[in-house]
Amino acid sequence: MDAAGTIQQGDLLVCDDRILAIGAAVAPILAKLPLDARVTRFDAKGTLVLPGFIHGHIHLCQTLFRGLAEQSDLLLWLRERIWPLEMAHTEASMAASVRLGLCELVAGGVTCINDMGTVRHTDVVGDTLLDTGVRAVFGPALMDSGEGVPPGMLRPAAVSLDDTLAIAKRYHGAGGGRLQVSLAPRFILSCSEALWHDVAALSRERGMLVHTHVAEAPTEGAEVKGAVGCHATPYFEKHGVLSERFVGAHGVWLDEEEMGMMARANAALVHCPGSNMKLGSGWADVAAWKRHGIRCGIGSDGAACNNRLDTFAEMGLAAGINRVMHRDSPLPPRDIVALATCDGARALGLFDRIGSLEPGKQADIAVVDVATPRCAPFGADDPYTALVNGANSSDVVLTMAAGQVLYDWGDWKTMDPLKVVADARRQGLELLERARAAGTLR
Numbered sequence: 001m002d003a004a005g006t007i008q009q010g011d012l013l014v015c016d017d018r019i020l021a022i023g024a025a026v027a028p029i030l031a032k033l034p035l036d037a038r039v040t041r042f043d044a045k046g047t048l049v050l051p052g053f054i055h056g057h058i059h060l061c062q063t064l065f066r067g068l069a070e071q072s073d074l075l076l077w078l079r080e081r082i083w084p085l086e087m088a089h090t091e092a093s094m095a096a097s098v099r100l101g102l103c104e105l106v107a108g109g110v111t112c113i114n115d116m117g118t119v120r121h122t123d124v125v126g127d128t129l130l131d132t133g134v135r136a137v138f139g140p141a142l143m144d145s146g147e148g149v150p151p152g153m154l155r156p157a158a159v160s161l162d163d164t165l166a167i168a169k170r171y172h173g174a175g176g177g178r179l180q181v182s183l184a185p186r187f188i189l190s191c192s193e194a195l196w197h198d199v200a201a202l203s204r205e206r207g208m209l210v211h212t213h214v215a216e217a218p219t220e221g222a223e224v225k226g227a228v229g230c231h232a233t234p235y236f237e238k239h240g241v242l243s244e245r246f247v248g249a250h251g252v253w254l255d256e257e258e259m260g261m262m263a264r265a266n267a268a269l270v271h272c273p274g275s276n277m278k279l280g281s282g283w284a285d286v287a288a289w290k291r292h293g294i295r296c297g298i299g300s301d302g303a304a305c306n307n308r309l310d311t312f313a314e315m316g317l318a319a320g321i322n323r324v325m326h327r328d329s330p331l332p333p334r335d336i337v338a339l340a341t342c343d344g345a346r347a348l349g350l351f352d353r354i355g356s357l358e359p360g361k362q363a364d365i366a367v368v369d370v371a372t373p374r375c376a377p378f379g380a381d382d383p384y385t386a387l388v389n390g391a392n393s394s395d396v397v398l399t400m401a402a403g404q405v406l407y408d409w410g411d412w413k414t415m416d417p418l419k420v421v422a423d424a425r426r427q428g429l430e431l432l433e434r435a436r437a438a439g440t441l442r
């Protein structure tokens with residue numbers, strides 16, 4: 001996924017957290033190593049070795065809610081289920097939720113996520129990311145106004161921004177540079193104008209990413225217009241929120257003018273096709289985003305609205321939706337894989353470090369077996385098609401982030417999946433009981 005689109009057969013050499021050499025350059029380096037040098041080898045014959053997948057939009061705090069918020073529309077889904085469930089989190093349930101999501105993600109080749117948390121327990125997210133070895137941009141959700149929010153969830157802007165800065169002080173650059181902290185105002189309907197101003201100013205001063213939701217559902221669009229008198233994008237532009245540090249999830253209902261605003265500001269968008277379809281929100285036009293020159297990635301969104309955290313499923317949906325919208329000029333499969341790799345990295349401003357396999361870049365790698373009945377007989381000959389329309393996440397055989405193996409042929413190196421699933425079940429049931437007792441769950 002480098003700029004030249006190189007595909008080659010050969011070895012890839014990792015040293016510490018970086019890619020040291022690829023192809024013919026590997027053997028001479030190995031030949032010069034002292035005899036007692038410690039070298040670990042992975043046999044990747046018959047596989048595709050590619051940059052680890054990047055999920056541009058996810059809520060790990062919602063993994064425990066998988067299956068608890070079905071058949072809903074975005075605003076009802078938030079008000080009747082998700083916010084009450086988020087408010088019922090304790091530190092223990094948050095850790096179980098984050099771990100469950102990461103367990104699924106690393107087994108599916110994901111090495112980097114852009115996470116929006118809930119309003120509390122973001123330190124638990126940070127600690128779990130540190131333990132499990134996954135690269136991430138993350139931050140607490142900022143919410144200081146709005147309807148249908150459970151008591152205690154809204155926090156004054158000053159308090160939540162102080163909290164974000166304290167989290168940033170603790171985790172920004174942690175894990176050998178793996179972690180980054182973002183400003184994450186939830187969406188227009190839960191943030192005051194003053195909060196958007198503060199977010200824009202802090203982002204400018206500190207270079208922090210602004211991660212939010214934009215133009216996701218038709219009902220939301222109508223409420224946004226009622227609340228602020230215009231669509232989300234002109235509102236963001238007017239208040240200085242759009243910039244090259246802006247990452248907006250969904251963007252289903254952006255018109256041409258709004259896409260122009262996004263492009264002029266060099267803002268980024270994240271396609272969430274599975275979530276958009278499951279919540280009935282609509283179909284985002286990624287080809288139109290690309291035509292405007294908008295940087296774009298892909299994400300699963302949370303497990304409460306997808307319900308898979310599976311890059312292959314998202315790529316397949318993205319390709320299918322694009323084909324239906326642009327029957328005669330569909331995006332090539334490489335462009336779809338790019339959303340989850342190099343373009344996804346560009347959307348998060350991380351392409352200088354990740355998103356392609358090149359010497360000097362971080363060793364964030366996914367290895368996908370394409371010698372399977374699903375991908376045979378020509379999987380290895382047409383890798384992009386195999387990845388988008390053939391393989392699924394069970395075909396990932398190795399996941400490495402920053403040079404650390406996180407998953408190797410069914411063996412999780414930083415998590416015990418049986419324990420993770422059992423904890424999630426126990427914590428999920430207790431959380432549901434707390435939410436019911438609070439009387440906010442509908």
Ligand SMILES: [Zn+2]
Pocket residue numbers: 057058059213249301302
């Ligand atoms: Zn979301």
